[in-house]
Amino acid sequence: MIDYRVREDGSGTTVAVLNDYLTQENANGLPAAIAEHFTPGTAFTLDLTAVTFIDSSGLGAIVRSFKDKLIMEGITIRIASKQVERLFHITKLDQIFRIEGA
Amino acid sequence: MEGEGNGAPNGAPPTALTIVLADDDRAILKLLEVVVRGMGHRPIPVTDGAAALRAIEAERVDMLISDIEMPHLSGIDLCRTVRDRAGESYLFTVLISAHDQRDVAALLDAGADDFITKPVIPAHLQARIRSGQRIIESDRRVRAVNRQLSDTIAEIRSALAHAEQIQRLMLPRRQEGAGFRAYHHWVPSQQLSGDIMAVVDLADDAALFYNLDVSGHGIRAALQATELFHILQARAREYLARHPDFLLPGFLETLNTLIHGRDGYTYIAGTFVVIRPRDRRLEIAQAGTDALHLIGARGDVTAHHRPGFPIGLFGSLDAGSTLVEYAPGTILAVSSDGLALSPDMLAAIPRWLEEAQSGDFGPDPIEARLAALAGPVAPADDLSLSLIVLA
Numbered sequence: 001m002i003d004y005r006v007r008e009d010g011s012g013t014t015v016a017v018l019n020d021y022l023t024q025e026n027a028n029g030l031p032a033a034i035a036e037h038f039t040p041g042t043a044f045t046l047d048l049t050a051v052t053f054i055d056s057s058g059l060g061a062i063v064r065s066f067k068d069k070l071i072m073e074g075i076t077i078r079i080a081s082k083q084v085e086r087l088f089h090i091t092k093l094d095q096i097f098r099i100e101g102a
Numbered sequence: 103m104e105g106e107g108n109g110a111p112n113g114a115p116p117t118a119l120t121i122v123l124a125d126d127d128r129a130i131l132k133l134l135e136v137v138v139r140g141m142g143h144r145p146i147p148v149t150d151g152a153a154a155l156r157a158i159e160a161e162r163v164d165m166l167i168s169d170i171e172m173p174h175l176s177g178i179d180l181c182r183t184v185r186d187r188a189g190e191s192y193l194f195t196v197l198i199s200a201h202d203q204r205d206v207a208a209l210l211d212a213g214a215d216d217f218i219t220k221p222v223i224p225a226h227l228q229a230r231i232r233s234g235q236r237i238i239e240s241d242r243r244v245r246a247v248n249r250q251l252s253d254t255i256a257e258i259r260s261a262l263a264h265a266e267q268i269q270r271l272m273l274p275r276r277q278e279g280a281g282f283r284a285y286h287h288w289v290p291s292q293q294l295s296g297d298i299m300a301v302v303d304l305a306d307d308a309a310l311f312y313n314l315d316v317s318g319h320g321i322r323a324a325l326q327a328t329e330l331f332h333i334l335q336a337r338a339r340e341y342l343a344r345h346p347d348f349l350l351p352g353f354l355e356t357l358n359t360l361i362h363g364r365d366g367y368t369y370i371a372g373t374f375v376v377i378r379p380r381d382r383r384l385e386i387a388q389a390g391t392d393a394l395h396l397i398g399a400r401g402d403v404t405a406h407h408r409p410g411f412p413i414g415l416f417g418s419l420d421a422g423s424t425l426v427e428y429a430p431g432t433i434l435a436v437s438s439d440g441l442a443l444s445p446d447m448l449a450a451i452p453r454w455l456e457e458a459q460s461g462d463f464g465p466d467p468i469e470a471r472l473a474a475l476a477g478p479v480a481p482a483d484d485l486s487l488s489l490i491v492l493a
Contacts, residue, residue, distance in 0.1 A: 063415055
């Protein structure tokens with residue numbers, strides 16, 4: 001089960017906060033969880049600051065959640081973990097999503 | 103109304119229970135027997151605690167209804183004894199107390215599930231038997247599901263072990279070409295993670311080396327890795343036939359097209375290197391990985407790191423490559439994402455290779471080192487390390 005909660009940040013941005021980890025165990029639930037709260041063209045932040053580990057299934061699930069590179073360019077991803085930051089860097093996803101540090 | 107509403111779910115037929123009845127008062131014992139038999143269950147009447155214990159040990163008994171005060175073994179001691187000898191199924195226990203709830207705590211602490219006070223009223227006893235039957239049947243369902251899960255897990259583990267064997271037989275351990283010797287090492291994760299690595303001959307002594315990790319884990323990743331291993335050999339030669347200069351960006355774009363959108367899940371992270379011994383030159387492309395080092399003959403280490411999209415993650419790869427010249431004796435060290443090579447490990451690699459080469463085809467000392475890094479259990483991700491000694 002994916003551990004997440006969704007809130008509005010007061011400026012109209014939907015913020016989905018994930019916890020713990022994103023791996024094969026729970027990653028398949030991410031696209032459906034995001035689809036429930038995300039409308040393309042609206043401000044959306046995926047907050048991964050509490051996520052300490054993402055594996056290949058988790059990374060694939062993030063990309064599948066937004067489907068299209070153009071949509072991804074409008075998404076902000078917050079990262080705190082070095083492992084997650086490195087993963088986004090070596091896969092060049094930090095050049096597609098807008099990345100914010102913690 | 104006997105047997106009605108006995109707790110069997112969804113209208114399923116009630117199951118006849120085997121119930122040991124223990125009481126030294128033969129009149130009460132007869133009453134218990136009549137009630138139990140009337141509900142469609144099988145009573146085993148006994149007149150003391152020791153006989154009850156023997157009956158419980160002799161066959162599978164579902165329920166024990168016992169008086170507290172009996173010769174040889176009291177109801178409370180009997181209850182404690184059967185709880186200490188927990189069997190394969192749950193024994194629901196009802197104690198009959200002569201007192202009015204004064205010793206309830208002692209009864210429950212002894213392991214009794216329920217109690218009834220004398221005089222025994224048949225309707226009250228029937229209600230307790232029905233309540234017990236609900237718990238017994240629930241326990242049976244849980245145990246049946248647990249057995250199925252255990253069997254399924256055993257099957258999955260067996261399938262993973264077979265998949266690991268197949269993958270191990272498929273992956274090369276040592277390869278030699280015109281200008282290189284390659285040593286591949288692989289320590290699979292608990293669930294297999296789809297690492298593959300090999301060198302494929304191209305034209306004019308050139309060769310294509312790759313070390314790849316298919317996304318995901320388990321049988322799916324292992325099967326896809328096996329398929330990819332064969333596809334790569336064929337695709338590399340097809341691409342070479344059409345593009346004799348064999349430049350990596352073009353080849354990787356064809357792979358990307360092949361894999362993207364295949365099932366919506368699969369992508370590959372990994373390292374590709376074209377080795378050109380005639381020019382002493384490498385062409386390097388990294389697709390979502392940064393684990394490539396060159397170790398010079400004097401032990402100097404150079405890391406190569408160029409971010410790149412994993413193959414198949416997007417419709418277009420936008421691939422690039424880097425050309426690097428090398429001196430004879432250089433070691434190309436490429437690990438999978440699950441294995442971070444520390445400076446100490448990189449410095450030790452030339453010595454590791456010497457040890458491995460003197461060990462012929464026995465147990466691989468480098469794999470033993472990698473396995474030791476993971477600790478006593480299999481690693482969470484495949485650990486693979488390819489070492490290519492360039493002439």
